[in-house]
Amino acid sequence: MKQISIHPFDNAVSLQGENGRYTGNTSSHYANMIGPFGGITVATLLHAILRHPECQGEPLSATFNFAAPVADGEFEVVVRNSRTNRSTQHWTMELRQDDTIVMTGTAVLAARRDTYSSTEVDMPTVPKYENLKTMTTAALPNWTKNYIFRVVEGDLTSLTNKDADSFGQSETITWISEASPRPLDFLSLIAICDTFFPRVFIKRKKIVPVGTVSMTVQFHTSSEVLKANGNSPVLGKARASRFNNGFFDQTAEIWSETGELFATTSQVVYFKN
């Protein structure tokens, strides 16, 4: 009997298999222009680690490399526990289609302990989620419909897609929440880390071909704190450091509404002129 009450996110990251070898299927709910939204794929890979019987600790850091576009349809995920220490556990990951490597990655889980704590960066001062309008995603790929974006600055609305470049700044600050309520966890948080529109679109105010090549996420919180966040929106701030000769980077922060830094993330993205 089909479970019809399952959240589209949980359905999209679901895997069959055991002991580090799993199969999954791309979900039309998270389709991007070509293939699936990268955020749902990295969440699926992290899921493969978290459901592994040897998994110990909580996500601390993960890197994903997009060696080729993920094609719509079935894929295989292989995760391996490289080493388990007292305070960290190290994993490698691979996503394969037609027996070819499509993604590689590594992840570190950690057992956290009570220590000195301090947040060094400032949360942006922004209007409340309630006081902003939801960005329309009518013309955007399917995956965007799973999120509510309320953009403070650096939105997509002024894109012209014309030949003339119109240079702005490359920063976006936006509230992000799940369109269909679901309590925040490491899987949905890592997907959110990839929801920023490519910096080159924001900077040049036009759409050019792009593709994330590598993505790293550093988690600064616990599953308990994420659970307590429930479905409250998170605030994302993303910027580029440099566009140069076919590639640019994007660094971003994800904050809770109450001012806790949940994650920092960076990407390298391919772009065409």
Add this chain to the structure above:
Amino acid sequence: MKQISIHPFDNAVSLQGENGRYTGNTSSHYANMIGPFGGITVATLLHAILRHPECQGEPLSATFNFAAPVADGEFEVVVRNSRTNRSTQHWTMELRQDDTIVMTGTAVLAARRDTYSSTEVDMPTVPKYENLKTMTTAALPNWTKNYIFRVVEGDLTSLTNKDADSFGQSETITWISEASPRPLDFLSLIAICDTFFPRVFIKRKKIVPVGTVSMTVQFHTSSEVLKANGNSPVLGKARASRFNNGFFDQTAEIWSETGELFATTSQVVYFKN
């Protein structure tokens, strides 16, 4: 006959072997408090890829996970080409000692093309290298003797190593150059990305046990530009985003003297109270 004119850096990153399986030895010139300086080890792993016969393109992005401390002595490096595309090439890396995984990693090489380019972050405005004093490294581990640090802010001089925490800020801005001249390349640049003293030392003004768990570097330049830099100093800026329950992150930028952003890098670091 022993080559006595080889630069200590080139000696430290040297490898024997072929086709992706190499052996190397830690170098006392780059010794840290325990084992080797992390920067020299990640440079050695990147070297293994760059000398591989299948290597295509230049370093774009790399992640290294320190699964266990590297012990002084011999180590084995295994690198595998996962996929070669028109514009990117994907590699996985492993460092082993006594047949146990000590480090894992991934790297992406890229073929760059002339495109729209723009630097989005500002180089810090700082006094010239010539006008600053060299930080003394007399009491510091061997690896530091390979570098000249001229610190603009956030130095190690005020560390008390006493029980009382003395909280400052967690940012360092410093000029860095090779003590023994050697033209900059991707290997020395990636090592420089790891030369920042742990943010927790700067913030708390005391030394506590630390260890880098994962490190990611994104390169924004070419070997040609690095070669033209010669032995000119580079400017590094590092800060933490959050210290929390046993781990903190560090993000950093590396700039040329002439204002070109060479690399951005992030780390997750374990610390003890």
